Amino acid sequence: MWNKDIETIDVKKLRSQQSKSLKKLVEKVYKVPFYKKRMDELDVDPSDIKSIDDISKLPFTTKYDLREVYPYGLCTCNMDDIVEVHMSSGTTGTPVVDAYTLNDIEIWSEVMARTLSMGGVTKSDIVQNAYGYGLFTGGFGVHYGSRKIGCLTIPISGGNTQRQLQVLKDFGSTVLTCTPSYSLYLAEAGKEMGIDFSKMPLKAGFFGAEAWSETMRTEIEAKLHLKAYDIYGLTEIIGPGVAAECECQKGLHVFEDHFYPEIINPETGEVLPDGEKGELVFTTLTKTGTPILRYRTRDITYIFKEKCECGRTHRRIHRLLGRTDDMLIIRGVNIFPSQIENVLLKQKGIEPHYLLVIDRVNNLDCLEVQVEMSDDLGFDEVKVIESIEKTIEHALHNELLIFAKVKLVEPKSIQRSEGKAKRIVDNRKI
Template sequence: MWNDGVQTLPVAELRRLQAERLRAQVRRLYERVPFYTQRLDAAGVRPDDIETLDDIARLPFTSKCDMREVFPFGLLAVDRSEIVEAHMSSGTTGKPVVDAYTRGDLELWGDVMGRTLDMGGVGASDIVQVAYGYGLFTGGFGAHYGGQALGAMVLPVSSGNTHRQLDTLVDFGTTALCCTPSYALYIAEYAAKHGVDAAALPLRVGFFGAEPWSLEMRADIERRLGIKAFDIYGLTEIIGPGVGAECPGQDGLHIFEDHFYPEIVDPDSGRPLPDGERGELVLTTLTREGTPVLRYRTRDITYLMPEPCACGRTSRRIHRLMGRTDDMLIVRGVNVFPQQIEQVLLRVADVEPHYRIIVDRDGSMDTLTVEVEMSESLFSDDLGDVLALERAIERELHAETGIQARCVLVNPQTIERSEGKAKRVFDRRKVTTHA
């Protein structure tokens, strides 16, 4: 196990270390970051008030909006001369979020991503193909630094150029693939279309994240590529990928708690919830130097799993993400997560894992339409078979979500493919048309 001395710390020792690091981080932020000085003063909290881990609930939350308001360097906890690298979120809905790294932060990033890849058995003899995007996006560099930390050969292909991705998999004998799950499916589809049996390649393991995906999609990826697929978790606001990952048991994702302290809170009230209760994941960076954050509200819905893991790691796990508070759809008063719909579609034969969810409004009534590609075999069948399958999927969607949805089977290869994060939800209710 990579860095096993830390990953198998007795729980009591881990909690002692976390409390020590939390106290030091709060004091550091209070003294060095005016944003947090003001926030802590407003909350009536001083660094000396933080004595135990339970006191973390006294600290203010940090949101994505907060981080955008102090763009670009308002959260720096070091002199800017100590920053050696910076990454940003996409910023598609406003100012981007900046994550600035010291040399110590980059070493930390390599370590936690090394732990991530090690969970899938990657070592110095492996060839790691990074098909996450490089540049300001954190995905490519995170996987890159993790592979280097383990001594593996890293192929920085970046996202896109699927023909080159496939050539690289074949020519170099890649053994580990890192990309979004939707792009992994696209690579598998592309390989089949060009006569390459992807399952016969040396590729044996994949690390997929940056977008929601279901267990059914995992099974589809594993079948098409002939690999074991691991779920990984991270976000730009904390460090990028490397916040947590699945171990070989694949029963939840271990959070690397010695560096990132997890809480679950009620999404509405912010009240801390006990382990095992579903709510919003909140993370505090205990050791980040460049841009540390206190109690960052991730908007990801999950719960903490405190039970001991058979792998021997003592960090708590989170359940696979169950949706987000900000991409949850409310359709006719019912909460619907896109993953619920995906789970239904991937259980159905004769459809491909490419779909769009369209929410619209007909007068005062919300409508939900799911477009999904039919398989080549179904495309050549009788129209009656197509209509029957649409109705069957609609019944399954109703059973899963509790609302009536319309299913439309579309021709193969008609839904746009993604080389990064797939856009699957189109909520047209937010569009206002002016005369």
């Protein structure tokens, strides 16, 4: 255990620590115009928050709010104290920004060190970090945790499968971090290259950034000969390191001294008791750069009532059970159909009637955008159609940062429905 004192802390003590952190947090965020306005609207004063149980009096924050305050509107510290930013895509192209102080980077390193330690990682390990380095939080989050433990960290970043496998062989990596689907892709490609994973020193893998299942875990563990751990996080909160599985692999412990979880009824906003399924909400108790009150993740899960056999007292959430919105996660990247729609509306030669078809081919997610051509399109030449498809593919790539295949289809061939249009066909068997 990386930090036994905190990870196995007595629950009463934990609540009292959380209460202190929350009071301090609320006083601080009340100075930010965005939060002051929200709290005033609900008629809540910082003095009303006396313990962690008063958290339900505080306003929620949504992705929509974050768009409003882009880029620095949530900063509670002096701008000079911000040392790093990360971003993920927002619903309509305005990204969500997380600005970190040195304090926040230290928290991030700590929770990621706990995460990796839960899977048995020590300073003797060699961590091949195949999450993308850059604005995406995956690469840096693992990097900070791995460095804190003192592992040899290989910052190989995502992609370039041949090199991944070469490095895996040559450096004797013992830990692999990437999306679960990419790990399976590596397994297949490695097999083709003649790598026998049962003879490789790999012992653990930390997989997150997209939904996966117990079936996938069995497959990954069998093919790569390692123990596969589920990790959870989101840019808005800190990145990876919000919650992670311990050696029992039964739910993900939330690092509650830093991130306070609630489950709410997504329709009414009412807080639900542990054990009941609803929308996951987080408050960052200790961050100083861009702390966030009661962030609605749109992820659906529940909090386990039972204590974990590992001895940790921090509560566990179940593997994610779904979303309350239409966000898609494709190759670890968050994508909203509205982003695609916005790109399509700007294109010539097509109608804004589209269907998104998602598949998993060779363990990699593939997104196909079927869109109707205009009735008056001069489609008589193959090159006209192909050039429109290429142009849209390029525009989508700029917006989504991943490749989506575009297929022009006949006008009026996409099924119209009354009410909410059925725009997504997800054929992935996760």
